[in-house]
Amino acid sequence: MTTIKRQARGTGSIGERNGQWEARYSIIDPNGRRRQRSATFDTKTEARQWLTARLADAAGGNAADPGSITVGQYLEEWLGSLGMAQLEAATVSWYRSAVVRHIVPVLGGVKLARLSPTMIESFMAEKAQHGRLDGAGGLGPVSVRRLQVTLHKALDAAVRKGMLLRNPCDLADKVKLPASDVTLDVWTPHELTRFVAATSTDRLAALWRLDAMTGLRRSEVCGLGWPDLDLEGGRLSVRRAVVIVNGMPHVKPPKTARSRRTVELDSQTVAVLREHRKAQLEERLRAGTAWTPGEWVFTNEIGIPLRPDWVGRRFSTLVEAAGLRPIPMRMLRHSHATALLAAGEHPKVVQERLGHSSISITLDTYSAVLPNMQRDAVERLARSMGGG
Numbered sequence: 001m002t003t004i005k006r007q008a009r010g011t012g013s014i015g016e017r018n019g020q021w022e023a024r025y026s027i028i029d030p031n032g033r034r035r036q037r038s039a040t041f042d043t044k045t046e047a048r049q050w051l052t053a054r055l056a057d058a059a060g061g062n063a064a065d066p067g068s069i070t071v072g073q074y075l076e077e078w079l080g081s082l083g084m085a086q087l088e089a090a091t092v093s094w095y096r097s098a099v100v101r102h103i104v105p106v107l108g109g110v111k112l113a114r115l116s117p118t119m120i121e122s123f124m125a126e127k128a129q130h131g132r133l134d135g136a137g138g139l140g141p142v143s144v145r146r147l148q149v150t151l152h153k154a155l156d157a158a159v160r161k162g163m164l165l166r167n168p169c170d171l172a173d174k175v176k177l178p179a180s181d182v183t184l185d186v187w188t189p190h191e192l193t194r195f196v197a198a199t200s201t202d203r204l205a206a207l208w209r210l211d212a213m214t215g216l217r218r219s220e221v222c223g224l225g226w227p228d229l230d231l232e233g234g235r236l237s238v239r240r241a242v243v244i245v246n247g248m249p250h251v252k253p254p255k256t257a258r259s260r261r262t263v264e265l266d267s268q269t270v271a272v273l274r275e276h277r278k279a280q281l282e283e284r285l286r287a288g289t290a291w292t293p294g295e296w297v298f299t300n301e302i303g304i305p306l307r308p309d310w311v312g313r314r315f316s317t318l319v320e321a322a323g324l325r326p327i328p329m330r331m332l333r334h335s336h337a338t339a340l341l342a343a344g345e346h347p348k349v350v351q352e353r354l355g356h357s358s359i360s361i362t363l364d365t366y367s368a369v370l371p372n373m374q375r376d377a378v379e380r381l382a383r384s385m386g387g388g
Helices: 044-059 069-086 089-107 115-129 143-160 189-198 206-215 218-222 268-290 308-321 330-342 347-354 359-365 369-383
Strands: 003-006 010-017 020-028 034-041 236-237 241-245 250-252 260-263
Touching: 010 044, 020 044, 020 347, 034 044, 044 268, 069 143, 069 241, 089 115, 115 143, 143 218, 189 206, 189 308, 189 330, 206 218, 206 268, 206 308, 206 330, 218 241, 218 308, 236 369, 241 308, 330 359, 347 359
Parallel strands: none
Antiparallel strands: 003 010, 010 020, 020 034, 236 260, 241 250
């Protein structure tokens, strides 16, 4: 048994029990009352880290009785700690929105120690029926599940801090998501061709063609810089993305490690990008000192990089003007992928172009295209064996 002492306000111990390490501490709070807490860990290092943090809190005067803390008070503290968690700004923004707009108004007044699985299940059911903030009904299963995941993550931190013995979310029923049987509303290759032709005279013609011919995410297109393009070699590198966080553009790394990738370009797209580069240099000369310095590929008339939300709205306007079947801009990416698969391209190539983390995601997403691919493959095999 190892004993740790931290000033006169608290003592703690670490011991092995049934193959796990138990950390236990005893603290005298500011009112002179003695409190005891314990937690179990898989390793001695984790137990020591937890105990050291608890005793440090006590030494710093942060020894409030967990039994008196409400869910709202705890979540406010948890949100404040996210800045040190090395999370993406968009993730922190979502956690804050979920907590402030949905969780605290319903569960904020409950004592943290009394929060039960039943309360959490009732909260999820309420959000599924009446969770929309505009009063127009309930949230979808995916949104409710994200609320549950957020609460689970926050309460996991409470367990690590010794404020809860167990996460009540572990005992609550998980929100069930519907089976993924959604058919992608994508354009045919003919519709893709019509869109590229219809936008060939637009100021951002290079953007629309590039997106249609590469399957880049909208955030990735907006994040492109000229150093990311190798026009001589006919390829581009995805190194960053632009997303909107709290209403403002924010530059971040690509979505996943696989999203950081190299994408080959066709010769016509390279030619269009060269023309775009020339037009941008002319705009820069006309703008003079009003031009915003930077190496962005796609900007407005004074060099400010484009916002992804504006690009999406502009896309919809151009689609309507061209008389094409309306689709969200993200479906350009899926249209590119399905066109490749329908043309007989190997799914591994599609995975690499789109930056999917695994080929199973590619196969699951575009499963509707695969039956035709299998039929074509069987026919080609039969022909190669002399089957006519």
